[in-house]
Amino acid sequence: xxxxxxxxxxxxxxxxxxxxxxxxxxxxxxxxxxxxxxxxxxxxxxxxxxxxxxxxxxxxxxxxxxxxxxxxxxxxxxxxxxxxxxxxxxxxxxxxxxxxxxxxxxxxxxxxxxxxxxxxxxxxxxxxxxxxxxxxxxxxxxxxxxxxxxxxxxxxxxxxxxxxxxxxxxxxxxxxxx
Amino acid sequence: xxxxxxxxxxxxxxxxxxxxxxxxxxxxxxxxxxxxxxxxxxxxxxxxxxxxxxxxxxxxxxxxxxxxxxxxxxxxxxxxxxxxxxxxxxxxxxxxxxxxxxxxxxxxxxxxxxxxxxxxxxxxxxxxxxxxxxxxxxxxxxxxxxxxxxxxxxxxxxxxxxxxxxxxxxxxxxxxxxxxxxxxxxxxxxxxxxxxxxxxxxxxxxxxxxxxxxxxxxxxxxxxxxxxxxxxxxxxxxxxxxxxxxxxxxxxxxxxxxxxxxxxxxxxxxxxxxxxxxxxxxxxxxxxxxxxxxxxxxxxxxxxxxxxxxxxxxxxxxx
Numbered sequence: 471x472x473x474x475x476x477x478x479x480x481x482x483x484x485x486x487x488x489x490x491x492x493x494x495x496x497x498x499x500x501x502x503x504x505x506x507x508x509x510x511x512x513x514x515x516x517x518x519x520x521x522x523x524x525x526x527x528x529x530x531x532x533x534x535x536x537x538x539x540x541x542x543x544x545x546x547x548x549x550x551x552x553x554x555x556x557x558x559x560x561x562x563x564x565x566x567x568x569x570x571x572x573x574x575x576x577x578x579x580x581x582x583x584x585x586x587x588x589x590x591x592x593x594x595x596x597x598x599x600x601x602x603x604x605x606x607x608x609x610x611x612x613x614x615x616x617x618x619x620x621x622x623x624x625x626x627x628x629x630x631x632x633x634x635x636x637x638x639x640x641x642x643x644x645x646x647x648x
Numbered sequence: 649x650x651x652x653x654x655x656x657x658x659x660x661x662x663x664x665x666x667x668x669x670x671x672x673x674x675x676x677x678x679x680x681x682x683x684x685x686x687x688x689x690x691x692x693x694x695x696x697x698x699x700x701x702x703x704x705x706x707x708x709x710x711x712x713x714x715x716x717x718x719x720x721x722x723x724x725x726x727x728x729x730x731x732x733x734x735x736x737x738x739x740x741x742x743x744x745x746x747x748x749x750x751x752x753x754x755x756x757x758x759x760x761x762x763x764x765x766x767x768x769x770x771x772x773x774x775x776x777x778x779x780x781x782x783x784x785x786x787x788x789x790x791x792x793x794x795x796x797x798x799x800x801x802x803x804x805x806x807x808x809x810x811x812x813x814x815x816x817x818x819x820x821x822x823x824x825x826x827x828x829x830x831x832x833x834x835x836x837x838x839x840x841x842x843x844x845x846x847x848x849x850x851x852x853x854x855x856x857x858x859x860x861x862x863x864x865x866x867x868x869x870x871x872x873x874x875x876x877x878x879x880x881x882x883x884x885x886x887x888x889x890x891x892x893x894x895x896x897x898x899x900x901x902x903x904x905x906x907x908x909x910x911x912x913x914x915x916x917x918x919x920x921x922x923x924x925x926x927x928x929x930x931x932x933x934x935x936x937x938x939x940x941x942x943x944x945x946x947x948x949x950x951x952x953x954x955x956x957x958x959x960x961x962x963x964x965x966x967x
Contacts, residue, residue, distance in 0.1 A: 517694070583707055631660055
């Protein structure tokens with residue numbers, strides 16, 4: 471599988487599962503500061519496996535990988551109560567977490583993006599909007615905002631990371647059912 | 649695998665810096681190869697980069713809609729023409745097989761053409777080169793002291809090494825462009841000819857001798873018809889966008905869906921049809937691969953909630 475095919479598969483099939491994956495990891499790992507690293511490790515394992523053979527469907531494979539990773543980590547720590555592991559083993563049902571409903575994604579997409587942009591810190595948001603909407607270069611944004619280019623770079627980098635977290639890690643807030 | 653002491657936060661920060669530099673700074677082939685090296689170092693690098701890039705590109709759709717709401721009415725007819733002309737597509741030239749080397753035998757002439765969706769580079773022995781965009785045809789003739797390219801149809805990008813002992817002349821529709829060492833783009837569409845100068849200097853002589861010759865400066869665009877020639881200045885960034893086809897991309901800026909569909913249709917045999925007038929007037933911003941019709945229709949669906957159907961081998965976009 472070529473790198474670009476792997477990227478396309480990852481973006482289309484794996485990233486949309488990130489909110490579920492994060493929920494799963496938070497539910498089964500005590501230290502919140504380690505969640506992002508765990509997610510990264512899950513993605514590495516998933517993509518390395520996909521290079522050999524694409525798992526289809528992706529969801530049970532991604533969540534199964536998360537489960538195995540957590541079991542590995544717990545075993546390595548060697549301080550974990552047996553019942554914790556047993557508990558995790560019972561979590562095969564994790565594959566039944568609700569997935570994103572693709573038919574509503576397009577409709578909610580714009581609202582989601584709007585909310586994500588609105589929630590960026592003000593200066594960060596300003597830089598991102600000037601870049602995305604006005605199509606300005608780094609230098610032009612710096613002039614417009616009256617700050618150095620290095621500061622603009624910080625804002626943009628932060629905005630990129632924050633947007634990815636909001637768009638992928640968080641479950642969609644809009645729930646139409648009462 | 650990433651080294652254990654590298655946290656996902658560090659990798660994320662590096663990926664963001666790459667992505668930002670790629671979007672906001674001048675991006676050279678060296679930058680691109682440095683990025684590739686970094687991506688190839690670890691799966692973790694690739695994943696972090698893909699993830700940020702996917703989110704960042706999703707945000708483009710929001711920009712498209714905001715543009716629609718806040719579009720500045722600066723689209724004079726002429727500017728719109730220039731913008732429209734800007735888009736182009738192409739499969740990047742794949743491998744040496746796509747290149748042809750010309751030996752200027754004199755006097756001799758050769759025809760070079762591209763099919764719809766094709767992109768071809770012609771290298772001259774003096775280091776000059778000519779890139780043909782989709783559905784383009786030129787005739788190249790070389791004689792001592794003079795090389796002549798006739799643009800029979802389509803669009804081409806010229807990078808000409810100036811040789812004092814030899815003139816380089818482009819002819820189209822009876823108009824004549826004489827190079828004075830330069831980089832420029834010429835597009836012919838029926839009776840209309842468009843010339844954009846990026847670098848150096850060229851002289852434009854209209855087919856109609858009553859139209860005064862124009863010496864063009866970088867950033868100038870000339871739109872010429874049989875009996876007229878209008879010159880306008882365009883920001884460098886827009887000129888670069890207009891050459892997106894050289895790397896297989898189409899760039900839209902406040903482009904209506906009708907114009908965008910027409911641009912895609914230049915590059916693809918599978919055509920897009922905008923089936924209603926209201927939808928045709930919506931405007932979008934964005935960068936697409938010239939052959940990726942699906943990305944365009946997905947965006948139309950996601951941003952404007954338009955319906956995408958396939959009918960008689962055409963993709964039909966409607967409300």
